[in-house]
Each structure stands twice: as C-alpha cells, then as structure tokens.
Amino acid sequence: MNPRTRRRPVLPAVRPPSFSGRLHDARTATSVGRRLGVAFAVCFVTGLISHYLQHPPDWLADDLPSRPVWGYRLTQGLHVAAGLAAIVLLLAKLWAVYPRLFVWPPVRSVRHALERLSVAVLVATAVFQLFTGLLNIVEWYPWPFSFVPVHFAVAWVVAGSVLLHIAVKAPEIKAHWGRRSAGTLELPAEDARDRRSLLLGVGAAVGAVTLTTVGQSFTPLARLDLLAPRHPGHGPQGLPVNRTAAAAGVTAAALSDWRLEVLGPRPFVLTLDQLRSLPQAGARLPIACVEGWSAQARWGGVRVRDLVERAGGQPGAGVRVTSLEVRGAYRVMEMGQEYAEDPLTLLALTLNGEVLSPDHGYPARIIAPNRPGVLQTKWVTRLEVL
Template identity: 50%
Template sequence: MPEPDDFPSTARNRELTARVGTWLGACFLLAFLTGVWSHLAQLPDPVLPLPTRPVWLYRVTQGVHVAAGTAAVPLLLVKLWSVFPQLFRRPPAVRRAQVLDAAERLSVLVLVSSASFQLVSGLANSAQWYPWSFSFRATHFAIGWVAMGALLVHVAVKLPVIRTAWLEPQGQPAQGTVSRRTVLGVTWAAAAVAVVTTAASGVPGVRRLSVLATRTGTGPGGIPVNKTAAAAGVARAAADPAFALVVAWGDTERRLSRADLEAMPQTTATLPIACVEGWSASGVWGGVRVADLVDLVGAPTGSAVLVESLQRVGASSRSRLPGNVAADREAILALTLAGEPLSLDHGYPCRVIAPNRPGALQTKWVSRLEVRP
C-alpha cells in the first residue's frame, strides 16, 4: 500500500486545501439556498405565498444557483487532488482513535458522493439529458440536504485545521517548483471560464461568450424555446381555428376564442422567463390580465387559479397560480411577444406569464383556467 509521502508535491498543502475548500463550501451554500428557494417556488400550494416582486428575483436566484454549481466543479476536482494522498493514511493504533478515524472517513465518503451526485446531475439537467428514471427535482433536492449536512459535519471536524491554515500560512516553496498561488490562480481561472462559457447565457452583454450553453438566448421574440409544440404533441390542437379557452368558477363557465381574448382590455409587461436549466431571457408580453379573467366569471379577487394546457403529459401540463400571483397586475394570459402574435412554440394561442415564477410554471398552450377558492 502506498503512503501519503509517496505523492510529493510542493503545491499540495493545508493552505491550498483550506482556501479551495472555503470557496467550494461557499459555492455549495449558495447553490443550496437558491435550490431551496427554487423548490419552494415550484410547490403547487406553498405554505407561505412567495412574493411577486422584484419580478427578476427568480431569474437571479437561478442564475446564481447554476453559476455556483458550475464553479464548484473545478473547485471540487482541485480539492480532491489536494487531499488525495490522505486516502492512504494508516489508521491510528488506539481503538478509540480508530473509531473516530473511521467515522471521519465515512462522513467524507458521504460528502464526496453526495457532492459529486449534485454536480453531475445538475450539469445533466442543464443539458436536458436524463439518463435515469428517478425524478430529478425530488432527488436533487433530497441529496442537497444530505450534502449540506455532510459539509457542516466536515467543517466542524476540520475547523481547527482551517483556522490554522488561514491565520498561520506556511512559507512558499523553493523556486522552480509549482507554488500554491499558481495552483490557486489556475483554479480560479478554470472556475471563471466554466461559469462564463456554460452558465452566463442569461446575462446580457456576455451571452455571446457562453459558447457551451445549451440555450443560445435567441428565438422568436428573443426568447429561447425550451419545448416545441411538436415535442409537446399539441401542434394540431393549438393551431385549430375552433380553439376556445375555458374559464371556470364553480358552475359558471365561459368559453373564449382568441378573438374574444383580443377584444378584452389588453396590457403589456416586461417579464423574464427563467428556467431551472439555468437560461433566462426577458421579453415584452401582451395580453389579458389573469385578474380580469377571474372577474369575468364572478370569482373573488385573490382566488387561486389552476392552469391546464393542451399538453396532457409532463410536469408542464398544468400549474397553479396562488392568489397573490393571480391578482398581480403583471400576471398575464399572454397573446403576444415583442408586439407580435405568439409563435406556436412559445404557446400560441395563449400562455401564462407572471412575475418571479419558474419557467416550468409559465404554462404554454393554455386551454383551461379553473378558479379555486
């Protein structure tokens, strides 16, 4: 069996491990907090209604979530490289110390496994590649708690070492050898390049640099298309001239053609679409306020609205607008984008757009609005 000393490197030391580990922990904390926010935003009936202002809040939190997760990839690789020799450390001779050493190794195994799963599954989700049968959202959320718990245990165990590494750094290695600063510089550069080239597609001004992003930021009306009408199986039904939107409240029901909707008072709002894959884009949407449609069937202001799509299968086939969202002046049943009728792939004949909502809940090809108490 090799020994830790069999892997000599002047750059591999406690200062490097502590600094990279600190930034890696910060990335995981940001990803965890923004991930919890995203999970709460996607609950059909949240215990506490989430605010509708600022309208860009979900866009920012998702951008931070994906950027932090992307930056964590090179940081985790360097962190593992820096501590790799410790895998071959001999266990202590004293029985009590052996138990503690085994417990620490087990906690590290849980941390590395859960962290790796989160990063790999998150990157796969950004690419919309799902080589598994489990629910990404539920599993990613659950393992996130495991990773954060393991991280807190690891920090608690290593806190004295971390404090010493930051406050009492060792000297620099001799000339001609790779220094800690060189490795750190390469690590920060790799993290920055990873974020810019893959996760910056939603940032105006640097979108063109995001050459590895799964969405280019272009599409009808300047908004990318996540799922086409053909892929959703609604192309024929959505283009049917006989289409009619159903608005229901109890026994009251109204059927409205697109022409009927166009004849109602119109409004516009500049709102972003932000998807869990990490891309986002802002557009000028026009249409009928959801609150006006609620009033049309005599339902109380502030009622929740169940939104159903022509798409019958999948998580995007229906959504729920909580009362505070449905009553918001910028919650719209959109008919236009950038002054033009919606394209079929953007939800023609009508779609929901509301402030501070996940893109998965901005239901396209809306066929029914059912007002709930």
C-alpha cells in the same frame, strides 16, 4: 533440483503509494475549500428558493412574492453559475486531498473510521449533485429517477455533510486559514509561490467557465456565451424554447377548434377572437428557466385578474391552469393569489408584438413576474378560479 527443496517465490511487501508533490497539503485544501464552501452555500440557498417557487407547500402558496419581477432570473442564474464554478473547485479540492485516500493503515480508530465515512458521504453526494445538475442544464437524464425531488433531497445531505466536515476539521481549518500555519514556521518561499500559482490557475478556470456560460442569463455578456446550452437570443421569435409543441403532443388539429374555458361562480368560454377583443395589457418581463437561461421580452394579452373577476372570483382567489399538452409534470399548474392578482400576470397572446408561435404556446400562455419558466404554462385551455 529436488522439488521438495524448491523455494516459494517471495511476494513483495504491500506499501501504500508515496506522493512527493508539496501542494497536497492542508494549507492548499483549506484555501480551495473555503471558496468551494461559498459556491456550495450559494447553490444551496438559491436552490431552496427555486424549489419552493416550483413546489410550494400549501401554507406558502398564497404568499410567494411576485416582485421583484427579475427575482427568479437572478437567483436561478446564480444557482447555475455557482454550480458550474463549484465543479472546477471540487476537482481542485479533490486533487489537493486525494493522497489521504491512501493513508496506512486505512482505519486507525473508531473515530477515524467515522471521520472517513463522513468524508466519503460528502464526496459522493457532492459529485452526484454537481454532475447531475450539469446534465440537467443540458436536459439529458440517463437515470431512472425523477431529477427534481432527488436533487432537492441530496442537497440537504450535502449541506449536512459540509457542516459536519467543517465541525470535525475546524481546528485544522483554523490553523491553515491565514498566511501562517499555527505553531509552525512560515512555509518555504517556493511552496508559497507554487500555491499562489495553483490558486490563480483555479481562479482563472472558474472565471473562464463563468464568462462563457453566464451570458445565458446575464444578457450583457451574451456574446461570450460559448459553452452554455442556451443563448438568450436564439430560438423562435428571438427566445429559446425548452419544450416544443411537437414534444408536448400539441398538434394543429388540437389547436383548430381551441377555446378558453374559465371556471368559477360565473363560468364562461371564449374563442381566440373573443379573447383578443377584451381589454389588452402589455408587460416587459423576463422568462427564466431552471436550466439557468433567461431573457426579457415584451408580452401582450389579457390580465389574469380580469378573467378571474369576470368569472366571479373573489379577492384572494388563486388559479389552476391547464394546458393542452397531453403529458408532462407541469401540464396542470396552480398560482397563488400574489401572482393571480398581480397586474403584470397575463394570459399572453403576443410576444414582441407578434402572435405567439406554436412553440411559445400559441394561442395563449401564462407569463407572470418572478416565476419559474416551467410554471409559465403554454397552450392554456382552461383557467379555474380557486
């Protein structure tokens, strides 16, 4: 054959993939999406509460409420539980809509391009937020940035993206919200049955994830706590520990000559025996951590407000607390007047009637009502009246 007459191979035409599944539709996406929206709303509101309790602006620090004592335990437990449920719902939502990624042509107009860009931002930030949150509750940080400020900032992007998505899709959402789609006949019976089966399956998955993790904060379900990284009854003295004395660099040598320094108009220093000789108080309070676990315990020690008063502090004074730990973002902690004056806020020396173990902050730690666990400072060595 003459090489000049050889025909070039004909390449097949590029066609977008086709999807025959009946449930990749707006009706299914709307049904899953409204449940996902509720989960996102709970996460956003409780996340704001957690963030501002941990990092209050100056104008808010003295007005943060110390009651109810179980407040942070409830809100952070809801935050983590809703976040885990949202992972299941997000996967279901993406399954329902992913064929739209392959629409052809990919961009039909400037408006369509902006709409697709907004969806891309929503999906990317939602996936980032949920899966970094999941890694946070197991305390694994395979990234170079600080989790807390990035998680807080991206939460606002997710919230804005969700609101924008709802605004853009409002007519479609409204059309598919109820049992009948606006302007169309009732969908085939087999589609309705399949959709109910799908939604029941997604609901069962959400229920299974919730039941096997929520026991880390809701102790009546502690026996079902199979998948959560913490169990409320496991740990030294029957309480979990996130940061051990060894991890914080608190050694036996550092504790051997421990003293409590209280700074104020009338500063003083106390040994552990002198601290134990002061009037003691007890309080049954939960300790609740940002990772979602919480547990209630009986604490004993000296009221912080009594130490502030002895140091010459005036009513309304706050307190700066310094730990023996050699490093850490929460080595120095400040509490506003609501916490400092609350009679349940203790410089605790005992836990459930026993002397604190080193991992629980021996010889003294802060325990206060409605307070994140990272601010219940362990290995306290200094109190400063503000």
